[in-house]
Structures are given as structure tokens and as C-alpha cells.
Amino acid sequence: MNGIYLHIPFCKKKCIYCDFFSKVKGLGTIDKYVSALCSELHRRRDYLPSPEVSTLYIGGGTPSLLSPEQLKRILAIVHSDFILNANAEVTIEANPDDIRETFVLGLEETAVNRISLGVQSFDDKMLKLLNRRHNSKQAVDALGLLAGYGYENISIDLIYGLPGQTLRQWESDVELAMSLPITHLSCYALTYEEGTPLKGMLDAGQICEVDEELSRAMYMMLLDKMESQGWDHYEISNFCRPGYRGKHNSGYWNGMCYLGCGPSAHSYNGVSRCWNVRQIDAYVQSGGGQETVQEEEYLTDDMRWDETVMVSLRTREGLDLETFSSVFGDSATRVLLDSAKQWLNKGDLILVDNHLKLSRQGLFVSDAIIVDLMKD
Numbered sequence: 001m002n003g004i005y006l007h008i009p010f011c012k013k014k015c016i017y018c019d020f021f022s023k024v025k026g027l028g029t030i031d032k033y034v035s036a037l038c039s040e041l042h043r044r045r046d047y048l049p050s051p052e053v054s055t056l057y058i059g060g061g062t063p064s065l066l067s068p069e070q071l072k073r074i075l076a077i078v079h080s081d082f083i084l085n086a087n088a089e090v091t092i093e094a095n096p097d098d099i100r101e102t103f104v105l106g107l108e109e110t111a112v113n114r115i116s117l118g119v120q121s122f123d124d125k126m127l128k129l130l131n132r133r134h135n136s137k138q139a140v141d142a143l144g145l146l147a148g149y150g151y152e153n154i155s156i157d158l159i160y161g162l163p164g165q166t167l168r169q170w171e172s173d174v175e176l177a178m179s180l181p182i183t184h185l186s187c188y189a190l191t192y193e194e195g196t197p198l199k200g201m202l203d204a205g206q207i208c209e210v211d212e213e214l215s216r217a218m219y220m221m222l223l224d225k226m227e228s229q230g231w232d233h234y235e236i237s238n239f240c241r242p243g244y245r246g247k248h249n250s251g252y253w254n255g256m257c258y259l260g261c262g263p264s265a266h267s268y269n270g271v272s273r274c275w276n277v278r279q280i281d282a283y284v285q286s287g288g289g290q291e292t293v294q295e296e297e298y299l300t301d302d303m304r305w306d307e308t309v310m311v312s313l314r315t316r317e318g319l320d321l322e323t324f325s326s327v328f329g330d331s332a333t334r335v336l337l338d339s340a341k342q343w344l345n346k347g348d349l350i351l352v353d354n355h356l357k358l359s360r361q362g363l364f365v366s367d368a369i370i371v372d373l374m375k376d
Contacts, residue, residue: 012062034070048082054256056090068109072109091114099142116154155182159187163190178226234250257269
């Protein structure tokens with residue numbers, strides 16, 4: 001399984017919590033950027049082990065700022081230089097207030113079959129605090145419009161643990177989400193990343209961080225709600241209706257090779273990983289040339305061990321010990337299980353059908369468990 005990630009690093013305005021690479025730029029820059037992105041895609045067409053692609057993800061930034069013509073130009077290169085298999089998942093991230101009829105009609109002329117909508121909250125006060133450019137009604141209307149045009153594979157993002165957010169407000173967000181025509185839900189606890197306006201507000205005492213007990217209660221309520229409605233909790237932060245797991249992110253967790261194009265995009269070919277510079281102007285001026293690749297690293301056995309532990313334990317299936325042994329050896333598996341013993345005794349980890357998994361209570365200390373089981 002191979003994947004492609006295309007980064008569209010443009011926003012009309014920046015959310016206060018976001019540390020993804022994106023800039024506020026003019027439409028002229030976007031058009032030049034699309035040309036550079038197409039050039040990089042074509043130049044690196046032989047990067048993956050094979051040209052067949054199972055998942056294409058257009059993220060950002062705000063990819064829904066692209067015009068239908070710009071999107072078609074990008075996808076034309078994908079179709080020209082790669083083979084999208086018959087069941088390929090083609091996702092585009094979108095902002096709710098970009099979902100208008102003209103945008104949806106433009107999508108219908110492309111291979112896009114999955115929409116990831118950045119809702120974050122259905123509370124207008126919270127949206128204003130986060131500096132989002134849509135309101136709750138626009139999010140609900142956008143979902144209705146997409147469903148009306150036949151899109152059924154729709155994902156939304158929500159954030160919990162927002163400053164001043166109550167458990168009841170979060171419960172209301174989750175209940176509303178489940179009543180809407182979506183098939184996938186990603187929920188993340190708010191993080192205060194260095195260099196973001198949000199972290200500056202926290203440091204200045206303008207806002208207060210939600211305490212750990214409330215954050216735990218919010219996550220527990222989320223688990224209960226989704227479980228009661230039969231949703232598949234397939235990764236720590238991700239839920240879906242049966243049959244609608246996100247293929248692209250699942251590919252990352254399962255060791256998929258992927259080509260990433262655009263500033264800050266990462267690539268992995270099974271042997272090494274490389275990433276591009278975080279500069280739009282340099283990227284555009286070079287036409288997406290080789291000089292935009294900032295660095296490359298070859299994975300050591302220890303790095304593979306750490307990544308296997310980190311991504312596997314985040315999933316519902318957990319870490320397959322038979323596969324682990326086939327890669328790292330039986331002695332390595334014994335070392336791993338010895339490190340896991342204290343967590344197994346506490347009930348934070350469970351061993352089922354030769355798979356090491358987080359228990360429900362273990363979800364709340366997952367970071368500590370993963371670090372403890374890493375090589376270093």
C-alpha cells in the first residue's frame with residue numbers, strides 16, 4: 001500500500017492553536033504554488049516502491065481555498081504519473097465556510113471521494129476564541145450540502161479541553177456530531193504548542209488550561225457515547241461508523257510508504273525518511289526542485305522499534321507480537337514484554353491473541369506506556 005500527501009500551506013487567517021506550517025498569502029501565490037507542487041509531484045514520480053497508490057490526502061493549511069481548476073491541475077499529474085487503484089481513498093481537507101455549491105460541483109469533476117471538515121467546535125464562542133472563520137450553522141449547513149450531493153464518506157475534527165469549556169458543552173458537541181451525516185470523527189485534546197498565539201495567551205495568564213480531571217472526564221464521556229452508538233474506536237483519537245476507517249492515517253500507523261509534496265511535507269519509502277523546507281517562497285522559486293528537500297535520514301533498527309511501538313499501541317488492534325518477532329527477533333520480543341510487565345500487572349496493558357494492547361484505563365496513560373516500551 002502506497003500513499004501520497006499533498007500540502008496546501010495557505011489560510012485566510014491562522015487559528016490560535018495551530019502549529020502546522022501554513023501562511024496567509026494572496027491568490028497569485030497560490031497559483032504559482034500549484035505549478036511548483038505539480039512539478040515536484042512529477043519529478044518524484046519514481047520515489048515510491050511502485051506507482052500504484054491506495055490513498056491520496058490533500059491537507060493543509062486550507063486546501064478548500066484551491067479553485068476547481070487548480071485542484072484539477074494537481075489531480076491530472078497524479079493520474080498521469082501514478083495509478084490510483086480502484087478503491088483508492090482521495091481526501092481533501094476543507095473549511096466549513098468554503099463548502100458552497102460551486103465548490104461541491106467542482107469536486108464532482110474530480111476523484112475526491114472523502115471530505116475532512118475542520119469543525120473543531122459547534123459552540124460559536126469557542127470558535128471565536130480559536131479564531132476560526134466559520135460558525136456552528138455554517139458547519140451544519142456544509143455537512144447537509146455535502147450529504148445532499150451524495151458524499152457519504154465525511155469526517156470532522158473536534159477539539160476538547162478548550163479554555164472555559166464545560167463537560168456539558170463538550171457533550172453537546174459530541175451529540176450534535178453524531179446526529180449529523182458523518183461517517184468519521186477525530187477528537188483531540190487541545191495542546192498548547194510553543195510559538196502559537198494560544199500558548200502566548202496561556203503564558204500571559206489570559207486563559208486557563210483545563211485541569212486533568214476534567215479533560216479525563218471529557219474523554220471518558222466521548223468513549224461512552226461512541227461505544228453506545230456502535231462506532232469503531234480504532235485509534236486513540238479516531239472513531240468511525242463500521243467500514244469507514246480512514247485509509248490514509250491507518251496507512252501511517254501500519255508502515256505504509258508515502259510521498260509527501262509541498263513545504264514541510266514528509267516522505268517515507270520503507271528505507272529512509274525525508275522532509276521538505278518550511279518556506280513557501282523558496283519552494284515556489286525553485287519550482288518544487290530537489291533543493292527543497294531539507295534533510296534525509298535512514299532508519300536504524302532502534303528507530304524502527306520505537307516507531308512500531310508508538311504507532312501500533314495507538315490502534316485498537318495493538319502491537320502484533322508475532323510480526324514484531326519476525327522483524328526484531330524473539331529475544332527483542334522478550335525484552336519488550338519485560339518492559340511491559342508492570343503495565344500488564346496494573347491492567348493498563350492487556351495481552352490478547354498475541355497482541356499487546358492498551359486497556360480502556362491504559363488509554364489515559366498511553367504516552368507514558370509508549371515511552372517506557374521504546375528502545376531508548
